[in-house]
Amino acid sequence: MTILRRFIAGAVCPVCGRMDTVRRCQEDTQIWWECVSCATRREEPLLEDDEAKPVVIALRPSAS
Numbered sequence: 001m002t003i004l005r006r007f008i009a010g011a012v013c014p015v016c017g018r019m020d021t022v023r024r025c026q027e028d029t030q031i032w033w034e035c036v037s038c039a040t041r042r043e044e045p046l047l048e049d050d051e052a053k054p055v056v057i058a059l060r061p062s063a064s
């Protein structure tokens with residue numbers, strides 16, 4: 001079975017605190033993330049999931 005792995009840009013590992021070491025893995029319906037730095041693996045969703053990451057756009061009404 002193929003495991004899809006993709007690094008999450010800008011994600012910080014909550015265990016070792018390093019950036020860009022976390023990658024999102026998926027095999028069939030199972031999704032988890034793992035850190036290549038400290039080898040942590042969690043099946044809980046990471047806060048900064050790349051597909052759920054909101055695009056930060058400043059939506060400010062013009063103060064005219």
Ligand SMILES: [Zn+2]
Binds near residue numbers: 037
């Ligand atoms: Zn880590």
